Amino acid sequence: MQRYFIKTNQIDEVTQSITLTGDDVHHIKNVMRLEVTDTILCCDGAGMDYRVRIEQISGSEVQCRILESFSSTGEPNQVEITIAFSLPKGDKVDWVLQKGTELGAYAFIPFTSARTVVKLDEKKAGKRRERWERIVKEAAEQSRRGRIPKVNALTTWRQCLAQFSSFDRILFAYEKGGKALGSLLAEKEAKRFLVIVGPEGGFTEHEAEEAVNQGAALLHLGPRILRAETAPLAVLSCIQYTYGELGGEPL
Amino acid sequence: MQRYFIKTNQIDEVTQSITLTGDDVHHIKNVMRLEVTDTILCCDGAGMDYRVRIEQISGSEVQCRILESFSSTGEPNQVEITIAFSLPKGDKVDWVLQKGTELGAYAFIPFTSARTVVKLDEKKAGKRRERWERIVKEAAEQSRRGRIPKVNALTTWRQCLAQFSSFDRILFAYEKGGKALGSLLAEKEAKRFLVIVGPEGGFTEHEAEEAVNQGAALLHLGPRILRAETAPLAVLSCIQYTYGELGGEPL
Incomplete structure (x- = not known):
């Protein structure tokens, strides 16, 4: 069943309906050639899925009735892993995101950290971010x-450090040494992970020290x-x- | 220290010397600008590393004396994992290999299996293989x-099946269901793994049956x-x- 990400303001809880607009309307009408009474899946992008029936198709809107709603099965629920990465060269960012x-x-x-090669001014960084968000949406x-x-948004190493306090386990990948991943995961107590990876030339020793001072564990791979x-x-x-999030019995 | 992959016939066990030829000579002389008495690392590509001292540099050869030899530290020794993959589109092969x-x-x-989209004739397949071997050498x-x-060499699904008997654990990635990876690794008894992944459109049910009949376990991710x-x-x-091959205490 075709899936569409929607925003929560497209959901009308009172009438139990969802209104699709923009590119999705084109996709429903012209690409999928769906019709009234066909069912599709709408995801609110925050962990809820809605199975809906198309009730009306107009020029710029598709009106749907909610048949049922349920937690998205594709979301990890044991763990939240955020990836912080120093901007790599070329299209490698796209790969990491996808x-x-x-x-x-x-x-x-x-x-960007001391040895980041890629330099982006504010305008370019904004355009790249739009591209990155598109890649992530399509992959999702x-x-x-x-x-x-x-x-x-693209940030500095200093600003990245300032965000450490939002996580309960921070893993700093460091080629010069550190602990094994297994020993850092052994207790399975952490839920909010931050995994930090440097640029092609690696982190400086000073950056590694700063990370450790802010509570990161050095991770050797x-x-x-x-x-x-x-x-x-x-x-x-x-x-x-x-954490049991990569495979299990068939759903 | 710069590393060069060599073939075992470049090693003279009697005189304890190694002769470098071809592109490596150009790299040593013109790129790295190394000189007599400098030391480099030579890897025989079969798990042995040699630390050698450059003794003579001529137009087409670099003669080196072996100072010591040791097992390569970069090789997994607990497990051998072979990846069998149905040819994907575009440059995704390069990625899997690198x-x-x-x-x-x-x-x-x-x-190639039933739903493989990419078609290569024998000549093209040969050229692609040369490219693939170059990617793998550089990545190594x-x-x-x-x-x-x-x-x-690019083979058929049938020929791939015929190779199953060389492995003691065969994992067939299957989106329609199977066991969790954890349950298939729990005993850690297997040493020679074959991991099999299908094309974009997936394997057919018949192919999954054939794999199971030949001893594969269905793996659900x-x-x-x-x-x-x-x-x-x-x-x-x-x-x-x-198997403890991804990280540990610093070397």
């Missing part, structure tokens, strides 16, 4: 997520050097797996 | 692997739909992690 969304990342914080629809992960875009996806996979 | 190599894959088996050098994972290129990397990460 794959991270598929693998269930909660949010993304792109930042495709992978059957129940919400769209948030992509923060073994003898093979993982690229900047590979490390966050490997760590994300392993945390989800540890 | 990231798979970083994450420690042992070998790759690209195949960069990530400090001790050997270059083998990339099999949870409620989020992972793309064809994401699934093998997530599974690879989790198996390596389970």
Whole structure:
């Protein structure tokens, strides 16, 4: 069944109806060629799914009646994993966002640190963020997520540090040494993870110190050097797996 | 220290010397500007590393003396994980090969199955394989692997099935249902894994049956739909992690 992400203000709780607008109307009418009485799935992007029946199709709106609502099955509920990454070169950002969304990342914080090569002025950063949000939305629809992960505005390492207090386990991927992931996940007590990955040239020792001073644990990922875009996806996979969020009996 | 993959026939055990040729000579002389008495690392691509001292640089050869030899630290030794994947569209193959190599894959088996979209004739397949081997070699050098994972020639699903008997645990990623990865790794008895991932459109039920009849376990990766290129990397990460191959105390 085709899925559409909607905003909560498209839901009318009183009349139990949902109004679709914009690109979704075009998609319903011209791409999917759906008709009145057909059913679709609407996701409010905050963890709720609605199975709805199309009641009226006009030029710019599709009116639907809610048949049932339920928690999205595609959302991790044991753990929230935010990926903070120093902006890598080329289209590697796209990859981290797309794959991270598929693998269930909660949010993304792109930042610039001492050895970040890519420089974006404010205007470019704004345009890139629009692109990033589009990638994440499409990946969330495709992978059957129940919400769209948030992509923060490009920030500085200092501002990233200031956000540490919102998390209860902060993992700082560091090639110069640190603890094994297994030892950092052993207790399974943390729920809100922040996974931090540096640029191609790595973090400076000073940045590692700052992270530790702010409560991060240094994480060492073994003898093979993982690229900047590979490390966050490997760590994300392993945390989800540890918390039982990567597979189980058939739904 | 700069690393170069060599072939075992470049090693002279009697005189304890290694002769570098071809592109590596250009790289040593003109890119790295190394000189006699400098030391480099040579990897035989089969799990042995050699620390060597440059003794003579001529037009087409670099002669080195072996100072010490040791097992490559970048090679997984608890487990061998081969990735068999139905040829995906575009450059996604490159990604599976590059990231798979970083994450420690042992070998790759690209195949075509019922719903594979990409069609390659023999000539094109040969060219693509050369490209794939180059990607894997570069990823192995960069990530400090001790050997270059083998990339099999493009094969058919039937020929892939015929190779099952070489493995002691075969995981068939199947979106229609199966066991959780955790339950399939619980005993940690298997050493030679084959992880099989289908094309964008998935495997047919008949192919799943054939795999099970040949000894594969159906593997279900949870409620989020992972793309064809994401699934093998997530599974690879989790198996390596389970076997203690993704991180540990600093080396």
